Amino acid sequence: MTTTEQDGRAPLRSVSDSPPDAAALARRVEEFLAEHDPAGTDAADFLRARFAAGLAWVHYPAGLGGLGAENGLQTAVDAAFARAGAPENRPRLNVIGLGMAAPTILRFGDDAQKQRWLPSLWTGEDIWCQLFSEPGAGSDLAGVGTSAVWDGDAWVLNGQKVWTSMAHHARWGIILARTDPEAVKHRGLSYFVVDMTAPGVEVRGLRQITGEAEFNEVFLTDVRVPDDQRLGEVGQGWAVAQYTLMNERVAIGGGTLPRESGAVGALAARWREHPEARTPGLHDRVLRLWVRTEAARLTAERLGQQQAAGQPGPEGSGVKITYAGLNQECSSLELELRGEDGLRYPDYTERRPEVEDYGSRDAGWRYLRFRANSIEGGTTEILRNVVAERVLGLPAEARADKDVPWKDLPR
Amino acid sequence: MSAPATPETGDLLYSDVEDDLRASVRALVEKQAPWDAVLRRTDTDDAVDTDLWKRLTQEIGVAGLAVPEERGGAGASWREVAVVAEELGRAVAPVPFLGTAVATALLLGTAEDELLASVAGGERTAVLVVGATRGAGRPVPVVERQGAGDLLAGTVTAVVDAVTADVLLVPVSATEIAVVEAGADGGGDGVTRTTSESLDMTRRLTDVTFDGAPARIVTGADVDHALQVGAAVLASEQLGLAERCLADTVAYLRDRHQFGRQLASYQALKHRLADLWVAITQARAVARYAARCAADGSPDLPVAAAVAQTHCSEVALLAAEDGLQLHGGIGFTWEHPAHLFLKRARADALVLGSADHHRTVLADLVDLPA
Numbered sequence A: 001m002t003t004t005e006q007d008g009r010a011p012l013r014s015v016s017d018s019p020p021d022a023a024a025l026a027r028r029v030e031e032f033l034a035e036h037d038p039a040g041t042d043a044a045d046f047l048r049a050r051f052a053a054g055l056a057w058v059h060y061p062a063g064l065g066g067l068g069a070e071n072g073l074q075t076a077v078d079a080a081f082a083r084a085g086a087p088e089n090r091p092r093l094n095v096i097g098l099g100m101a102a103p104t105i106l107r108f109g110d111d112a113q114k115q116r117w118l119p120s121l122w123t124g125e126d127i128w129c130q131l132f133s134e135p136g137a138g139s140d141l142a143g144v145g146t147s148a149v150w151d152g153d154a155w156v157l158n159g160q161k162v163w164t165s166m167a168h169h170a171r172w173g174i175i176l177a178r179t180d181p182e183a184v185k186h187r188g189l190s191y192f193v194v195d196m197t198a199p200g201v202e203v204r205g206l207r208q209i210t211g212e213a214e215f216n217e218v219f220l221t222d223v224r225v226p227d228d229q230r231l232g233e234v235g236q237g238w239a240v241a242q243y244t245l246m247n248e249r250v251a252i253g254g255g256t257l258p259r260e261s262g263a264v265g266a267l268a269a270r271w272r273e274h275p276e277a278r279t280p281g282l283h284d285r286v287l288r289l290w291v292r293t294e295a296a297r298l299t300a301e302r303l304g305q306q307q308a309a310g311q312p313g314p315e316g317s318g319v320k321i322t323y324a325g326l327n328q329e330c331s332s333l334e335l336e337l338r339g340e341d342g343l344r345y346p347d348y349t350e351r352r353p354e355v356e357d358y359g360s361r362d363a364g365w366r367y368l369r370f371r372a373n374s375i376e377g378g379t380t381e382i383l384r385n386v387v388a389e390r391v392l393g394l395p396a397e398a399r400a401d402k403d404v405p406w407k408d409l410p411r
Numbered sequence B: 001m002s003a004p005a006t007p008e009t010g011d012l013l014y015s016d017v018e019d020d021l022r023a024s025v026r027a028l029v030e031k032q033a034p035w036d037a038v039l040r041r042t043d044t045d046d047a048v049d050t051d052l053w054k055r056l057t058q059e060i061g062v063a064g065l066a067v068p069e070e071r072g073g074a075g076a077s078w079r080e081v082a083v084v085a086e087e088l089g090r091a092v093a094p095v096p097f098l099g100t101a102v103a104t105a106l107l108l109g110t111a112e113d114e115l116l117a118s119v120a121g122g123e124r125t126a127v128l129v130v131g132a133t134r135g136a137g138r139p140v141p142v143v144e145r146q147g148a149g150d151l152l153a154g155t156v157t158a159v160v161d162a163v164t165a166d167v168l169l170v171p172v173s174a175t176e177i178a179v180v181e182a183g184a185d186g187g188g189d190g191v192t193r194t195t196s197e198s199l200d201m202t203r204r205l206t207d208v209t210f211d212g213a214p215a216r217i218v219t220g221a222d223v224d225h226a227l228q229v230g231a232a233v234l235a236s237e238q239l240g241l242a243e244r245c246l247a248d249t250v251a252y253l254r255d256r257h258q259f260g261r262q263l264a265s266y267q268a269l270k271h272r273l274a275d276l277w278v279a280i281t282q283a284r285a286v287a288r289y290a291a292r293c294a295a296d297g298s299p300d301l302p303v304a305a306a307v308a309q310t311h312c313s314e315v316a317l318l319a320a321e322d323g324l325q326l327h328g329g330i331g332f333t334w335e336h337p338a339h340l341f342l343k344r345a346r347a348d349a350l351v352l353g354s355a356d357h358h359r360t361v362l363a364d365l366v367d368l369p370a
Ligand SMILES: Cc1cc2nc3c(=O)[nH]c(=O)nc-3n(C[C@H](O)[C@H](O)[C@H](O)COP(=O)(O)OP(=O)(O)OC[C@H]3O[C@@H](n4cnc5c(N)ncnc54)[C@H](O)[C@@H]3O)c2cc1C
Pocket: A129, A130, A131, A132, A133, A135, A136, A137, A138, A139, A140, A162, A163, A164, A165, A166, A215, A372, A375, A376, A377, A378, A379, A380, A381, A382, A385, A397
């Protein structure tokens, strides 16, 4: 028996050893917290140290904020840090950075790019945005027209992006641009990282139906992007973008999703608090939505279990379709329960919204905001196509754009 | 007046053992009861495939899965029972599995070890004698005891899986059950069974009349709990049926061409199938959750069973109805299996309580009062 076994502790493994299991991770977190008191440490310093210790996203490789551990072990690590009152890395504001840019950089970036972008991305010091959609290309993303032309020592970008969430907070943006208009549309694209503070990048707020300006238009005029900010090969941008979009799935969240979380919670609370508004018809509708929400919750739970067990299922698209519909129907019925109250709206003044929990917003605002759930991140119709084609193996849509150079497509 | 607490979710995946069990049941059922054999049987008086039931219980031991080894069973759990139910639902197999599950749940709570062991081993079948549409959460009607005691009189209509049952378990009070020997072919002493044509031809209903039937009174039976377990098992049956309908419909639409195209290439049809698939992923989650609650004795079983029944009833019905519609005229013919699934799905949505019944029960359970 070795000394370490005697005192009940496995030897601390070097990073080249096999990845840590749940118990080893728990111990590392404990040791880390003993050395870095969350209360007494500057938030940014704390987060940088957590990244350096490999306890940021434990399934990432060593040296890049992780320890090569299993994906499913992250939840427990996050929970342990949360319990200790550790500072957050602005997960809501940086949802695109953490959820989409980071996995893409990890998969397609070279070592220098990973070292350059991942640390400040994870700590939340740098917010990221996604410059994909354009006025002429949304669902049909491969149709983007923003051009990137090589000019001796850099790519020069020109074009307009739209619906860009977080652009006004962002330091970096992932962008899909056309490097070869002569090629068939999926083949003429390349993928870059744009410095949002570079000359020629102009961000304008775009007002939405809630009155606020949560997203933006981004105009790119002769923006110079060095070649070391390209991810993937020239002409391979579509494959890289596909990978980004694959990661754009519903955040399953850590641990057990609470019963009655989401839009049904506000609906149920309203029902309980206002017996005078109850009718048999409304009662039936409330119960139906409650059951559907519980079914969606358990489906998300099961998906999370599959992912943790290394059997990623295609259920993600389904979960997104379902939650979009439930948010919309629950918030709509809630307005009905509110009666006259449901007809009032707090404030349509144009402004930048706080990034906050939707649950704390007014019912009217939520009703309006949830309309976007079935549009943003892939429309419900497109996701149905995805399920039909990728899950059920049904034939792809007939298409008119497969063999034609992009420049000759009707627009 | 507050949001309900969140219970532990538990394991919603299938274990390797469950996968193996599924494979054995599927292999046996595909060989012994393909849909055309099931269809042919509906035109005969032999409503139940007793041969298949014998092989299921004796070769695979499906009746004893939830019974501990020391009480004569296989010592598995309601999770495994649910997996078998999926497979039997997929095949609309005419065997008394659902009735056996309910009876077993009931007997597990009593001291009837000899009877329990014989049911677990498949030597005898037992059935809870309540009307098919009775669901958990509301008191079930009881049959009257005559005079001082041990003779029954009364009628219970529309009982599921009573056609071939050897033993009838009859509620006589909130906590008491009368055990009655059913006798062969229709009746024992003072018992008359009349099986009639039923909407679901693969699970026919029986009216049971007692007229001075001798009974043994057993205490400690929790009928409500047995019905909840039954609802959990039924949800898995509905899941299996829905998956079968989707798979058959996808195969058919890929195969059939109209207007010079595969029918499966039309977006209107693709989106319907995609929606159905999404609904089925949810049915699987709620059915698994209900099964795991039954298996672990979770206090959340009443909610889980009601949610599972509400949801799976609607999904199975949608799968069967859309499946029939998307087959066109061929789906409306007797010689096509679509109607077997449609009839089972339509009946299942009423068996052990309708979706509306379960929503009403839920309203109390989760504090969303009328
Ligand atoms: C709140 C919000 C935030 C967003 N944030 C970002 C962001 O940060 N970055 C970014 O790049 N984009 C963002 N978007 C853009 C979003 O991704 C697009 O709006 C979306 O992909 C749809 O594209 P579109 O608006 O061009 O609609 P279109 O593609 O023109 O679609 C119009 C309608 O036609 C349907 N449709 C389209 N194609 C098909 C088809 N093949 N079959 C059936 N139906 C079809 C659609 O479902 C939709 O109903 C955001 C959008 C919203 C609403």
